[in-house]
Amino acid sequence: MKTVTVKGVKGFRDVLPDEAEQRCRIRDAAIGVLERYGYREIELPMLEKVELFSRSVGATSDIVEKEMYAFDDRDGAVVALRPEGTASVVRAYLEAGMSRSTPIARLYYHGPMFRRERPQKGRFRQFTQVGAELLGRDDPESDAEAICMVADMFAAAGIDGIRIEINSLGDAACRPAHRDALVAFARDRIDELCKDCRNRLDRNPLRLLDCKQEACSRAMADAPVMLDFLCEACNAHHARVLELLSNVGVEVVPNPRMVRGLDYYCRTAFEIVAPGLGAQDAVGGGGRYDGLVAELGGPDMAGVGFALGIERMQLAAGQQPAAAGATQILVAPLGDDAAAPALELARRLRLAGCTVELGQSGRKLKAQLKRADKEGVRHVIIIGEEELATGKATVRDLVSRQDHAGCFALADPTEAIVSELERHAAAAGG
Numbered sequence: 255m256k257t258v259t260v261k262g263v264k265g266f267r268d269v270l271p272d273e274a275e276q277r278c279r280i281r282d283a284a285i286g287v288l289e290r291y292g293y294r295e296i297e298l299p300m301l302e303k304v305e306l307f308s309r310s311v312g313a314t315s316d317i318v319e320k321e322m323y324a325f326d327d328r329d330g331a332v333v334a335l336r337p338e339g340t341a342s343v344v345r346a347y348l349e350a351g352m353s354r355s356t357p358i359a360r361l362y363y364h365g366p367m368f369r370r371e372r373p374q375k376g377r378f379r380q381f382t383q384v385g386a387e388l389l390g391r392d393d394p395e396s397d398a399e400a401i402c403m404v405a406d407m408f409a410a411a412g413i414d415g416i417r418i419e420i421n422s423l424g425d426a427a428c429r430p431a432h433r434d435a436l437v438a439f440a441r442d443r444i445d446e447l448c449k450d451c452r453n454r455l456d457r458n459p460l461r462l463l464d465c466k467q468e469a470c471s472r473a474m475a476d477a478p479v480m481l482d483f484l485c486e487a488c489n490a491h492h493a494r495v496l497e498l499l500s501n502v503g504v505e506v507v508p509n510p511r512m513v514r515g516l517d518y519y520c521r522t523a524f525e526i527v528a529p530g531l532g533a534q535d536a537v538g539g540g541g542r543y544d545g546l547v548a549e550l551g552g553p554d555m556a557g558v559g560f561a562l563g564i565e566r567m568q569l570a571a572g573q574q575p576a577a578a579g580a581t582q583i584l585v586a587p588l589g590d591d592a593a594a595p596a597l598e599l600a601r602r603l604r605l606a607g608c609t610v611e612l613g614q615s616g617r618k619l620k621a622q623l624k625r626a627d628k629e630g631v632r633h634v635i636i637i638g639e640e641e642l643a644t645g646k647a648t649v650r651d652l653v654s655r656q657d658h659a660g661c662f663a664l665a666d667p668t669e670a671i672v673s674e675l676e677r678h679a680a681a682a683g684g
């Protein structure tokens with residue numbers, strides 16, 4: 255009977271080496287910016303108590319209601335794979351007593367998040383976010399700075415053409431009036447709304463504003479928006495954020511219908527859109543969440559942050575030419591006797607900083623060279639019978655196609671060997 259191969263789980267994908275390199279570049283560029291803004295890394299666990307997310311993201315949010323990988327642990331605790339990072343950052347900040355020791359904290363994280371959404375282009379069940387949180391500051395300058403940082407992160411990652419959309423979601427003082435107006439407006443059109451929106455009406459009415467169903471967007475086209483209900487303090491905050499961004503020349507586009515899917519936002523909310531990505535064109539999002547720390551049992555403390563999705567940043571960056579194979583040198587032993595000196599030489603070269611692949615002593619030179627060519631190797635150091643007898647290696651330069659017999663002695667110091675290889679490469683023009 256033929257054995258069936260085991261496939262990966264739907265929505266969970268493998269990142270193969272060419273792609274992994276591109277992701278690394280994007281992530282490192284983004285992290286470089288965060289560090290220059292004074293953010294420090296926090297590493298968070300992937301498993302949290304479900305309660306953390308129902309109390310922060312919101313029990314009625316899609317994420318908590320439908321998309322969490324939650325399960326009963328053996329000790330009876332109900333846990334979930336984290337669907338996002340902000341709640342964990344706040345939990346860790348409180349648990350470590352940072353609200354007392356470091357009341358103003360700039361923290362960043364990166365790593366996988368899990369949501370059981372319907373997989374499609376740019377949407378996976380495991381995806382990767384780079385996120386940042388500034389805790390302990392409630393001033394509009396922090397919102398503006400966070401948005402500047404986002405703009406700089408995209409620029410550093412070589413992604414242009416993005417649009418930063420901004421809105422204000424008000425606060426506990428002004429939101430209820432908007433909510434009431436919105437619910438009343440939607441009730442008058444209830445027959446035109448999709449089933450999800452009818453369900454959301456009492457539980458999470460803000461989401462009616464950004465339903466993607468055409469009938470709903472039509473019905474809600476003139477629905478009241480939060481901007482018209484902002485209290486004086488929220489209005490002043492919003493105006494100042496816009497003014498600061500305009501001063502530094504970071505362009506933002508108002509989007510009064512943006513609500514964000516998570517309950518904890520207040521005042522500034524923003525989303526980064528990469529036109530051209532299709533249905534899943536949001537590459538990042540964030541905003542202010544002044545009530546969250548208190549909601550999770552901490553002091554009354556403000557916060558602002560965001561998360562960018564690495565997979566969608568990759569899509570926005572476009573296909574970049576795959577990097578040439580990483581190996582610069584192949585050490586090719588020919589025959590059993592060459593195996594040990596080849597292993598030793600390869601190790602010495604690696605310790606000196608070279609990237610080295612060790613060939614298989616049992617394979618013919620031709621086969622080893624063929625593989626080296628395919629891998630984009632520059633130098634092949636051949637150790638065969640003759641080389642062992644003379645103690646001197648032969649080097650084949652795969653660019654100039656020249657052999658250099660007796661190029662260096664196997665007993666030479668590693669630095670001398672490396673400079674010999676560099677000398678040949680330079681002479682061959684590269």
Ligand code: AMP
Nearest residue numbers: 376377378381536537538539561563566
């Ligand atoms: P959110 O936490 O929902 O604001 O998402 C922030 C960013 O994470 C989004 O803009 C996406 O780039 C990314 N993201 C969220 N959900 C997914 C997903 N299911 N698959 C891939 N990326 C995602």
